[in-house]
Amino acid sequence: MQNFSNEIIDTDLLPKYEEVIFTKLHPKYLFVVAIKVAILIITLITAPFIYLYFEPDGFSGKISFLLGLMSPFVFLFIVLFALLSFRKKGFAFREHDVLYRYGVLATNTIIIPYNRVQHVALHEGFIPGFFGLAEIEIFTAGGSSSDIQIPGIEKEQAENIKQLLMVKIQKQL
Amino acid sequence: MDVSFSAPQRQSPVGVLVLFFYTLQKNARAFWPLIVVYAFKFKELNILYLVTGIVLFLILIGVISYLKYRSFTFFLDAEKDEFIISDGILNKTKTAIQLDKIQQVNINQSFIQKLIGVYELHVDTAGSAKKEGHIKAISHEVALELKSRLLDQSALKISQDLDMNLNLADKEAAATEAPFVTIGLLSLLKLGITSNYGKTIGLIIIFGSTIYENFRKFSETDSAYQEQVNSYVDKGLASQSLVIGFAFVLAGVLVLNIARVIIQYYGYTITRQKNSMLLSYGLFNSKSTILKPEKVQITTIKRNFFQKKLGILELRIRQATSGTAEDRKSIIEIPGCSDLESSSVLQLLYDQIPEKGLSLKPNFRVLAVALLLFILLPVLLFYAIGAWVEPVAFDFAYLVPIYVIFIGLLQYFKFKNNRLFIHDNFIIKQSGGWDISTAIIEPHKIQAVTTSQYFWHKKLDLGSVILHTAGGTISFQMGNFSILKSKVNLWLYRMEKSDSNWM
Numbered sequence: 200m201q202n203f204s205n206e207i208i209d210t211d212l213l214p215k216y217e218e219v220i221f222t223k224l225h226p227k228y229l230f231v232v233a234i235k236v237a238i239l240i241i242t243l244i245t246a247p248f249i250y251l252y253f254e255p256d257g258f259s260g261k262i263s264f265l266l267g268l269m270s271p272f273v274f275l276f277i278v279l280f281a282l283l284s285f286r287k288k289g290f291a292f293r294e295h296d297v298l299y300r301y302g303v304l305a306t307n308t309i310i311i312p313y314n315r316v317q318h319v320a321l322h323e324g325f326i327p328g329f330f331g332l333a334e335i336e337i338f339t340a341g342g343s344s345s346d347i348q349i350p351g352i353e354k355e356q357a358e359n360i361k362q363l364l365m366v367k368i369q370k371q372l
Numbered sequence: 373m374d375v376s377f378s379a380p381q382r383q384s385p386v387g388v389l390v391l392f393f394y395t396l397q398k399n400a401r402a403f404w405p406l407i408v409v410y411a412f413k414f415k416e417l418n419i420l421y422l423v424t425g426i427v428l429f430l431i432l433i434g435v436i437s438y439l440k441y442r443s444f445t446f447f448l449d450a451e452k453d454e455f456i457i458s459d460g461i462l463n464k465t466k467t468a469i470q471l472d473k474i475q476q477v478n479i480n481q482s483f484i485q486k487l488i489g490v491y492e493l494h495v496d497t498a499g500s501a502k503k504e505g506h507i508k509a510i511s512h513e514v515a516l517e518l519k520s521r522l523l524d525q526s527a528l529k530i531s532q533d534l535d536m537n538l539n540l541a542d543k544e545a546a547a548t549e550a551p552f553v554t555i556g557l558l559s560l561l562k563l564g565i566t567s568n569y570g571k572t573i574g575l576i577i578i579f580g581s582t583i584y585e586n587f588r589k590f591s592e593t594d595s596a597y598q599e600q601v602n603s604y605v606d607k608g609l610a611s612q613s614l615v616i617g618f619a620f621v622l623a624g625v626l627v628l629n630i631a632r633v634i635i636q637y638y639g640y641t642i643t644r645q646k647n648s649m650l651l652s653y654g655l656f657n658s659k660s661t662i663l664k665p666e667k668v669q670i671t672t673i674k675r676n677f678f679q680k681k682l683g684i685l686e687l688r689i690r691q692a693t694s695g696t697a698e699d700r701k702s703i704i705e706i707p708g709c710s711d712l713e714s715s716s717v718l719q720l721l722y723d724q725i726p727e728k729g730l731s732l733k734p735n736f737r738v739l740a741v742a743l744l745l746f747i748l749l750p751v752l753l754f755y756a757i758g759a760w761v762e763p764v765a766f767d768f769a770y771l772v773p774i775y776v777i778f779i780g781l782l783q784y785f786k787f788k789n790n791r792l793f794i795h796d797n798f799i800i801k802q803s804g805g806w807d808i809s810t811a812i813i814e815p816h817k818i819q820a821v822t823t824s825q826y827f828w829h830k831k832l833d834l835g836s837v838i839l840h841t842a843g844g845t846i847s848f849q850m851g852n853f854s855i856l857k858s859k860v861n862l863w864l865y866r867m868e869k870s871d872s873n874w875m
Contacts (some may be wrong), residue, residue: 213861216823295868304826310860311820313867317473319498323464338497341819342691345840361468365452368470 214293221289221300227330229285229353234326235353237283240274245267290349292363297337309347313367315339321361323354333357339348377521380445380458384490387509390435393484398451399433408647436461445508448521455495455522457505469505473497477519493583495522551641552716555653559684559708560637564630566678567686576786579621630809637707649720651704663704663743665721667691669843670819673714673811684708687717690843718812726812729795735834735850739787746779792848794859801837801846815863817841823860825853 247266250257258266283303291298296312322334333354337347354358400407410422439461446457456463476496485492485508493515495505510518538747638655645662652660668689675685687706706717715725751772758765786805793800801811819841825835835853837860839846848856 208862208864208865210858213858213865215857215861216864217857290666296864302824305824306827307822307824309820309822310864312864315819318467318469320465320467322466323460325462328462328464339819339840340497340842341840341845342842344845345820345822347820355488361466364703365468365470369452 216298216308219291219293219298221291223299224285224288224349224351225332225353227353228327228332230330231327231332232281232285232350236278239277243274244270263339288351290347292360297347297364299349308343311337311339311345311347313364315341316364316368319359319361319364319368326349327351328354335364377446377448377518378450379431380447380456382445383441383507383509383793384511384514386488387490388438388441389488390485390490390509391440392434395433395440396430399429406629408843419751430443441815444507446505447549455505457507467505469495469497471524474522479515479519485509493518553640553709553713555637555640555706555708555713557634557638559710560633560640561630562679562682563686563708564633565626566630566676566682566684569611569634583617622646633707637705642706644720649717657659661704663689663691668721669841670717670846671721671812672809674804674807676807685711685714687714689721692842722812722814724797726798726800727795728793728800729798730793730855732792732794732848732851732855734787734790734848735791735832736787737834738790738850739783742783742787743780746783747776748810753774792851799846801848806847811846813825814837815866817843818863821860821863823853823856829853 236342247258280303287301287303287306289300295314296310297316298308298310299305300308316341317338319338320336322336324334327333327350331354332351334348334350335352335357336349339345415640418608429504443461443464444457444459446455447456448471449468455469455471455474456465457465457469473496474495476494478494478496480494482492488509489511490509490510493505493507506517544845566585588770635655637653639658640651643650643652647664649663649665650660651663653660669692670690673685674688674691679685685708687709689704689706691704706714709717718725754765754772758769781809782805784805786803789802789808791800791802795803795816799813799815803809803811818841820840822838822840823835824838829835829850833853834850835856836847836849836851837856
């Protein structure tokens with residue numbers, strides 16, 4: 200306790216997380232998003248037809264008309280949402296913590312200091328792997344709500360990030 | 373077999389069988405509706421097709437489990453002190469676990485594993501439970517060897533955890549010291565009367581409505597009998613008996629509540645030990661738990677209006693958890709303690725009485741949103757149902773003003789009590805309409821911070837913050853975002869500057 204000091208901290212001079220410049224996800228990840236959206240839309244389109252195949256009188260004319268009228272708007276909405284969600288995602292590695300930003304309606308920023316990281320996982324999904332992309336998942340002791348999953352990073356870079364994180368974690372010990 | 377684990381290695385070759393059965397089990401579960409359909413149409417089936425189908429299915433599962441076996445490797449990186457597991461056929465995952473972050477290593481054997489003669493090994497860290505190390509099929513020697521190698525590094529931690537498991541000597545030592553908090557029967561009685569109102573009211577409503585419903589059906593179907601009854605029992609007596617019945621239900625629930633509290637918490641004492649507290653309680657099966665101040669993540673003080681008048685409160689202490697399954701176990705409740713007793717517990721946990729410091733209020737929009745969601749929407753829905761679906765609903769229209777007043781008051785108090793207090797050493801969140809709870813955390817126990825802002829709140833400078841700890845989260849919605857952001861920066865600075873011990 201001898202070398203304990205407790206000086207006043209000028210909060211204005213502290214590094215500001217809100218001014219950090221975020222790295223966007225790799226542009227190739229847009230292909231992955233596009234494929235996922237395409238799969239979703241194709242399922243949404245084929246589902247009523249499959250239903251009609253088994254039950255030819257399943258829909259009245261009115262419902263078919265409404266469905267036909269609304270579906271372009273719904274699909275447009277899905278595409279826009281996916282696009283915005285891609286554009287809003289970003290990550291940053293500072294000296295002492297990692298930041299991840301996401302969300303369309305609300306901008307969420309999650310910050311994990313390196314000295315709270317428990318372990319790191321690298322996922323290579325099938326579709327992203329096809330485009331040479333990987334996902335980094337960072338775990339803390341705070342449960343699943345406080346874990347970060349950063350998709351759309353080039354495999355090599357992801358491996359580097361993982362190494363960097365492991366080194367950072369070790370330094371803290 | 374390489375016992376040094378320095379190079380990536382696979383599970384026991386016979387482990388393919390275990391993987392086969394697990395994959396089969398998983399897929400059979402997914403396909404069971406199909407199987408049911410086939411079972412019913414058995415006569416119409418072409419046996420040849422069925423057999424080929426089943427054989428193909430089994431071969432496919434076999435191939436998948438072989439590929440799974442091939443792609444699953446694990447090894448110890450001695451240089452970096454990491455345990456690395458690679459997994460996945462198409463979706464590849466590589467998990468790296470720092471050896472000194474390992475909390476527990478468990479060796480288990482399920483029925484299938486017992487048949488085949490292999491063991492599974494679970495590596496547990498303090499993180500979320502879902503994606504931790506799980507090796508499904510290795511031989512006993514390898515499992516034991518790996519366990520000891522994994523625990524070599526974290527031996528220190530484990531020995532700490534072992535203290536948690538009480539032994540007799542500890543208990544005897546504790547018995548010599550006088551307990552500093554003793555919760556008497558009177559406090560438990562007070563708690564039994566004043567807690568769990570929501571449940572009690574719910575039970576009464578359910579009970580009352582079923583009785584009413586039965587009574588109405590009864591009188592509708594058998595009018596002759598009703599006349600007879602009416603001749604015996606006049607209306608005044610009927611309503612009187614209803615009131616008596618109601619009182620009985622109320623008394624019954626209260627007695628049950630009191631009994632539950634007393635059975636669970638009878639003879640609650642807290643004794644101070646070296647650096648921890650020993651809690652023991654229970655009427656029939658007495659339990660004891662050790663509480664270590666450094667493991668405490670969130671302390672919640674809960675009390676309602678009546679409890680305040682009676683001078684009691686409830687303390688809930690959440691310790692660091694590993695995995696969701698143990699969440700319930702790790703909550704420690706200290707029921708019905710007085711202000712003085714709670715202060716002495718807090719003093720022991722935090723070395724000082726938590727101070728409130730800077731107080732932040734949420735924006736009035738929080739109240740507006742709550743009123744919209746819990747009053748306007750349900751009332752509109754009620755009238756919509758009445759107008760278009762079921763006109764009978766209007767028979768209950770007299771309930772609407774009661775609902776509006778009741779829920780309105782509750783939401784108003786909820787909003788009024790909603791506060792975030794920020795002090796240098798403590799962050800305190802106060803919330804609740806009737807039961808007011810005050811959750812206390814220390815800034816260095818934070819694991820991660822999330823801030824959140826809707827784009828239409830940017831100009832208003834409103835935003836939310838969620839603080840994640842190893843014992844749960846604390847969140848505060850729609851507060852002054854500039855202040856919250858500067859506080860987040862301060863907390864991050866404090867957390868990152870020193871390696872404070874959060875557990």
